Amino acid sequence: MTDLDEAIAAVRADVAALHAELVRYGLVVWTGGNVSGRVPGADLFVIKPSGVSYDDLTPENMILCDLDGTVVPGTPGSDRSPSSDTAAHAYVYRNMPDVGGVVHTHSPYAVAWAARGEEIPCVITGMADEFGGPIPVGPFAIIGDDSIGRGIVETLSGHRSRAVLMQNHGPFTIGVSAKDAVKAAVMCEDAARTVHFARQGGELIPIPQEKIDALYNRYQNVYGQSTDARR
Numbered sequence: 096m097t098d099l100d101e102a103i104a105a106v107r108a109d110v111a112a113l114h115a116e117l118v119r120y121g122l123v124v125w126t127g128g129n130v131s132g133r134v135p136g137a138d139l140f141v142i143k144p145s146g147v148s149y150d151d152l153t154p155e156n157m158i159l160c161d162l163d164g165t166v167v168p169g170t171p172g173s174d175r176s177p178s179s180d181t182a183a184h185a186y187v188y189r190n191m192p193d194v195g196g197v198v199h200t201h202s203p204y205a206v207a208w209a210a211r212g213e214e215i216p217c218v219i220t221g222m223a224d225e226f227g228g229p230i231p232v233g234p235f236a237i238i239g240d241d242s243i244g245r246g247i248v249e250t251l252s253g254h255r256s257r258a259v260l261m262q263n264h265g266p267f268t269i270g271v272s273a274k275d276a277v278k279a280a281v282m283c284e285d286a287a288r289t290v291h292f293a294r295q296g297g298e299l300i301p302i303p304q305e306k307i308d309a310l311y312n313r314y315q316n317v318y319g320q321s322t323d324a325r326r
Contacts, residue, residue: 099137106132106141106273107154107171113277114143114152120281122200123149129178132273133188133195138162140188144175162189164241179238186244187269191252196273198280201265204287208232209260215283215290218299222290223307224314225282227255235262243267255311258283 096104110132117123117130126149131142141157158172164185166173178184184197208215208230215230217223222230233250236242247267250259257279258268266283270276293299302310 099134102134102136103139103141103159103170104154106134107157107159110141110143110273111152111154111157113273114149116277117198117200117280118149120202120284122202122280122284124201128200129180129184129198130273130277131178131181131184131197134159135195139167140184142178142181142184144172145178147175160185180243182239182241183243183247183267186241187247190244190248191269193271194269194276196270196276198268198270198273198276199265200280200284202280202284202287204291205230205258205260205266205284206264207291208287209262209265212262214260215287216299217302217307218293219286219289220302220310221282222286223302223310224318225279226258226286227311227315228307230256230258230260230266230283230286233259233261233267235264 110130113130117128126146129143131140133140139159139161141159143152144156144158156172158177159167159170160177160181162185164182166177180199187194187197212232214232217229231250233246236246243261246261247259257270258266260266268276268279268283270279
């Protein structure tokens with residue numbers, strides 16, 4: 096087995112296992128949602144097959160694609176259709192070279208904010224830590240081509256947030272790895288839920304920008320163990 100084969104196998108195993116986290120945290124229903132991971136050192140990524148139950152996902156039925164979103168023929172899973180969001184993931188990988196993982200969910204509270212086309216304001220310290228500010232809204236886009244990917248890249252380029260709420264659709268998150276993107280998806284839903292509850296009780300209290308900056312810097316550069324790629 097070559098180094099590339101080993102890298103692909105590792106990403107297949109990682110991406111297959113991470114889909115269980117979407118179920119565990121209540122971020123998806125039925126077969127909706129997806130996780131993908133970039134293969135280090137290659138213009139390739141791994142993504143789930145379309146319409147397959149989460150209980151049936153295995154490393155072998157994950158699908159290997161190039162950065163145009165084309166399935167690599169003759170590889171395990173290549174007889175299946177990849178996720179309907181594959182073109183969006185591919186566009187992100189082509190245009191954001193530091194991104195190693197992309198996640199899409201239909202988590203209910205985040206989708207509710209997306210349905211209103213409203214960003215989630217940064218009014219809790221956990222959001223400042225994780226996202227460095229509000230979670231922005233991206234444009235409405237139709238599934239099937241790279242329109243969603245373009246909206247993700249346009250919205251998140253130059254933004255500290257690793258999550259975007261695509262209008263009338265739901266959240267997409269990015270990360271340095273697939274695991275990091277899954278963490279962002281979990282934290283996005285947590286923020287969406289908490290801020291929703293807070294707003295039902297009264298007016299939200301904004302955090303001053305300099306405090307947001309300080310919290311973000313501490314969490315990203317001081318918190319946790321020095322070996323963590325992303326806390």
